[in-house]
Every structure is written in C-alpha cells, then in structure tokens.
Amino acid sequence: MTSANKDNTANHSTGDFTDKTTAQTEHKPDISNNEKPSGLLAGIIERATKSGVGRRKLDPSIVESDVEKNMQKIRDNPTKLRLAFLGGGSFGTAMANLAARNGCDVTLWVRNKRTVKAMTKTQTNKKYLPGYKLDDRLKYSHDLAATVKNKDIIFLAVPSSAFRETLKNIAPFITGQSVVSLTKGMEKDTFALMSDIIKDELPEVNFGVMSGPNLAIEIMKNMPSATVIASDSEPLRHAVQAALHSAFFRVFASDDVKGVELGGALKNIYAIAMGMAAAYDVGENTKAMLLTRALAEMSRFGVETGANPLTFLGLSGVGDLYATCSSELSRNFRIGNMLGSGMSIDAAVKKLGQTAEGVNTIQQVHEKATKEGIYMPITHALYAVIYEDKAALGVALHLMEAGFRSDVEFVMPHDHSNAELTAQIQAATSDTDDDNATKGSGE
Ligand SMILES: NC(=O)C1=CN([C@@H]2O[C@H](COP(=O)(O)OP(=O)(O)OC[C@H]3O[C@@H](n4cnc5c(N)ncnc54)[C@H](OP(=O)(O)O)[C@@H]3O)[C@@H](O)[C@H]2O)C=CC1
Numbered sequence: 056m057t058s059a060n061k062d063n064t065a066n067h068s069t070g071d072f073t074d075k076t077t078a079q080t081e082h083k084p085d086i087s088n089n090e091k092p093s094g095l096l097a098g099i100i101e102r103a104t105k106s107g108v109g110r111r112k113l114d115p116s117i118v119e120s121d122v123e124k125n126m127q128k129i130r131d132n133p134t135k136l137r138l139a140f141l142g143g144g145s146f147g148t149a150m151a152n153l154a155a156r157n158g159c160d161v162t163l164w165v166r167n168k169r170t171v172k173a174m175t176k177t178q179t180n181k182k183y184l185p186g187y188k189l190d191d192r193l194k195y196s197h198d199l200a201a202t203v204k205n206k207d208i209i210f211l212a213v214p215s216s217a218f219r220e221t222l223k224n225i226a227p228f229i230t231g232q233s234v235v236s237l238t239k240g241m242e243k244d245t246f247a248l249m250s251d252i253i254k255d256e257l258p259e260v261n262f263g264v265m266s267g268p269n270l271a272i273e274i275m276k277n278m279p280s281a282t283v284i285a286s287d288s289e290p291l292r293h294a295v296q297a298a299l300h301s302a303f304f305r306v307f308a309s310d311d312v313k314g315v316e317l318g319g320a321l322k323n324i325y326a327i328a329m330g331m332a333a334a335y336d337v338g339e340n341t342k343a344m345l346l347t348r349a350l351a352e353m354s355r356f357g358v359e360t361g362a363n364p365l366t367f368l369g370l371s372g373v374g375d376l377y378a379t380c381s382s383e384l385s386r387n388f389r390i391g392n393m394l395g396s397g398m399s400i401d402a403a404v405k406k407l408g409q410t411a412e413g414v415n416t417i418q419q420v421h422e423k424a425t426k427e428g429i430y431m432p433i434t435h436a437l438y439a440v441i442y443e444d445k446a447a448l449g450v451a452l453h454l455m456e457a458g459f460r461s462d463v464e465f466v467m468p469h470d471h472s473n474a475e476l477t478a479q480i481q482a483a484t485s486d487t488d489d490d491n492a493t494k495g496s497g498e
C-alpha cells in the first residue's frame with residue numbers, strides 16, 4: 056500500500072483507503088464553518104461515528120470532518136472515484152452500471168474481446184442481461200492491466216473458480232488500489248473464501264467483500280435493493296457506500312468479513328434445496344421449515360469457522376437466503392428445480408449456462424462439515440441426492456426423522472443426552488424400507 060496520505064482521508068488519487076484514523080491523534084479538524092450535512096452524507100457520517108462505539112475508540116469529530124472532505128472530493132470531481140469491475144457476467148455488469156450511473160469513472164473488464172466490442176457498440180450485455188440498456192458513461196475493456204492501473208477500487212465479479220487466477224493476473228499492477236470481492240463461493244478443494252484468496256495472493260492490499268440479496272435482473276430494473284460491504288477498513292467501507300449507494304440501492308456496512316462472505320456462499324446450498332422442494336410442490340410450512348433450519352445450519356457453521364452468528368440475521372444472511380430461496384431469478388434455485396424435475400446435475404448445469412456457485416459449495420461444505428463434525432443435515436442430504444444418487448423423497452423423510460433438536464441453539468444449546476432417546480424413537484417409528492435413502496444423523 057502507498058503511504059502517501061498525510062491525513063486520514065481516503066486518498067482517491069492513490070486509491071489508498073487504508074484506515075489511518077487511529078494513527079492521527081494530532082489531527083484537529085476545523086468543522087466550525089461546515090454546514091450540517093444532510094441526506095446520504097448524514098447517513099454516512101452517522102454510521103462512521105457510531106461504528107467506533109464499543110470497539111476501537113474514534114474521535115467522531117475527526118471522522119466527521121474527514122468523511123465530509125472525502126465526500127466533497129467525490130462530489131466535486133475531478134478526483135471522483137475511479138473503479139474497475141472485473142467480470143462481464145450479470146453481476147459485474149449490474150454493479151458497474153450502478154457505479155457509472157452514480158457518476159464514478161468506471162471500466163468493466165470482460166475477458167472476451169468480441170464481447171467488449173459488442174458491449175461498446177450496443178451498450179448492452181446481450182448474453183447475460185439482454186434487453187437492459189447500460190449507462191453510456193460505462194467503459195468496457197479487454198485489457199486487464201489498463202483496467203486496473205490507476206484505479207481506487209477494483210471489484211471482482213468473476214466466478215469463484217476464476218478468482219485466484221484473476222488476482223494473480225492483476226498482482227503486477229497493484230500499487231495502492233483496494234480490492235472488493237462480489238463473488239459468492241468457495242474455492243474448489245481448498246475451502247478458501249474469496250477474502251482468504253485475496254490475503255494469499257495480495258497480502259498487502261486493503262480489501263472488503265460485498266454480499267446481500269442482489270438478484271442482478273432486479274437491480275437492472277431499479278427495484279429497491281440493499282447490500283452489505285464488509286471490511287476492516289472504515290474508509291473503504293465509506294468509499295464503496297459512496298460509489299454504489301443510490302435511491303434504489305442501499306449499501307450497509309459491517310466489519311464481520313467472514314460472516315458476510317459465508318452468508319453469500321452458504322445460502323446457495325439452500326437455494327438449490329428450495330428449488331428442488333418447489334419442484335415437489337411443497338407447502339408454505341415446509342418452505343418455512345427449510346428456510347429456518349437452513350439459517351440454523353448457516354449460523355452453526357459460521358460460528359465453527361469464526362464468524363459472528365448475529366451477522367446471519369442481516370442482509371447478507373437471512374436477506375440473501377430469502378431472496379435466492381424464493382425466486383426463479385436465482386440460478387441456484389433453478390438448478391435445484393431442474394434436479395427436482397429429474398434432471399441430472401450435469402444436464403442442469405449445462406442447461407443453465409451461467410454461474411451457480413452452490414453446486415461446488417455443497418461439495419466443499421459437505422466435506423468440511425464431515426471432517427470437522429459440524430451438524431449440517433440439509434447439506435449432507437443434498438449432497439447424498441446430487442452426488443450419491445439417493446432418492447430425494449427418501450432423504451427428505453429421513454431428515455424429518457432426525458432427532459430432537461432445540462430451535463435456536465444460541466438460546467437453548469442442543470442437549471446431546473437426547474441421543475439415546477432419539478435413537479429408540481427412530482427405531483420404533485422409522486420405515487424399515489430405507490435402502491435407498493441416507494439417514495441424517497440425529498446428533
Ligand atoms: N448474478 C447475480 O444476481 C449475482 C451474482 N453474484 C456472484 O457474482 C459472481 C459472478 O456471477 P455472475 O456475474 O452472476 O456470473 P455469470 O454467469 O452471469 O457470468 C460469469 C462471467 O464470468 C466470466 N468468466 C468466467 N470464467 C472466467 C475466467 N476464468 N476469467 C475471467 N472471466 C471469467 C464469464 O465470461 P464468459 O461469458 O466469457 O464465459 C462471464 O462474464 C458469482 O460468484 C455469483 O455468485 C453475486 C450477487 C448477485
């Protein structure tokens with residue numbers, strides 16, 4: 056990271072959003088002549104000043120003054136935020152379009168040269184967002200180096216399978232830029248989240264992750280939506296809020312990077328389960344049970360892997376879980392629906408022709424949970440149906456038979472001494488014809 060900043064303002068000319076607020080104790084802001092900020096700015100300042108409470112002590116007047124200066128720079132140009140979005144699929148395009156519409160200087164990098172030409176000419180993304188006109192200030196490029204050089208923030212919206220490779224490719228051109236992941240998945244075989252990969256490949260970089268209920272098509276339709284930017288860097292959080300926040304799109308902040316990222320990755324598993332359940336035409340009670348037990352699984356997994364369980368109550372947890380579990384716009388939901396209609400996983404993935412991160416995430420989480428003994432019955436059941444060719448109905452019935460559990464484990468922890476009683480009841484009540492099903496562990 057560059058250390059050219061002389062004050063603790065996010066420095067747009069160098070792209071340095073490193074948090075320097077704690078190091079600048081001598082700073083004496085003059086806010087006497089400032090007008091009281093209103094609207095978007097007031098919200099940003101409010102969050103900035105509140106975010107220090109109970110953790111790191113910040114001087115609200117310093118934050119207020121610096122955020123004001125920072126926002127003024129953005130409003131006044133010529134130092135408006137310079138942003139790169141990498142990945143020309145539906146989400147990279149939708150987010151780049153939002154930022155361009157907000158007046159940021161935005162370049163969208165797309166790997167296919169012909170697609171770049173076509174997008175420049177038509178100002179549409181014909182393959183992934185057909186029919187939606189993009190902002191005419193949005194620029195497109197096939198040149199990765201030129202796209203990321205001299206930018207303030209680089210947003211990555213490539214599939215998780217391409218995330219590490221993309222970071223390796225931009226590494227030689229990183230000077231002071233910050234990096235934000237928009238990708239919702241896990242790396243195959245390593246179980247790395249995108250923030251882990253950023254730390255591996257670009258250890259010096261200032262980074263964040265953004266996740267929330269953000270179906271790209273709804274965003275293109277200007278349907279009100281909200282998301283979460285999670286980062287340890289306060290200036291980066293504010294810069295992302297300033298870049299993307301609009302009347303249609305609210306950007307909330309968090310410093311639980313792992314929790315926000317896990318919410319976005321794990322919900323894809325349950326969107327597949329819900330798509331499958333929808334194919335079986337289940338009732339609303341069943342959907343509610345599935346959704347709520349999915350949330351229990353997500354937060355249990357989160358706690359075991361270092362996230363704050365309360366984060367799963369926010370937009371990146373229950374918010375995104377709800378959106379993707381209830382909409383056919385979700386590609387993961389559609390994969391589940393095709394599976395439920397009798398299609399094989401390979402055929403469903405081929406037919407979709409777009410990214411569905413859950414297909415890989417199920418395998419990663421199944422493996423990790425099995426290895427670490429984390430109770431994830433829905434994930435294991437889904438794995439059994441998709442990858443071990445078990446009958447979905449049999450698996451679902453056995454899920455219903457799985458032991459006596461507490462509702463919210465953070466309120467009343469699960470009582471493991473129930474195991475024996477559970478086993479006896481299961482033995483007495485279960486159908487003996489279970490050859491073709493997998494039993495969810497009662498514990
Ligand atoms: N769509 C959505 O509503 C949302 C998606 N996300 C997340 O964003 C990420 C991207 O998804 P999304 O935009 O929907 O995906 P899409 O399937 O719409 O598009 C994928 C894009 O990535 C490109 N790509 C694939 N492989 C590579 C590679 N090796 N190097 C560079 N580019 C590559 C594709 O290029 P090509 O066309 O040439 O194959 C295409 O432009 C996912 O993790 C997803 O979970 C997050 C929130 C919402």
Ligand SMILES: O=C(CO)COP(=O)(O)O
Pocket residue numbers: 239267268269270271323326375378379384385386387388410411412
């Ligand atoms: O993450 C998403 C919405 O928040 C998009 O979900 P899908 O990847 O299932 O389409």
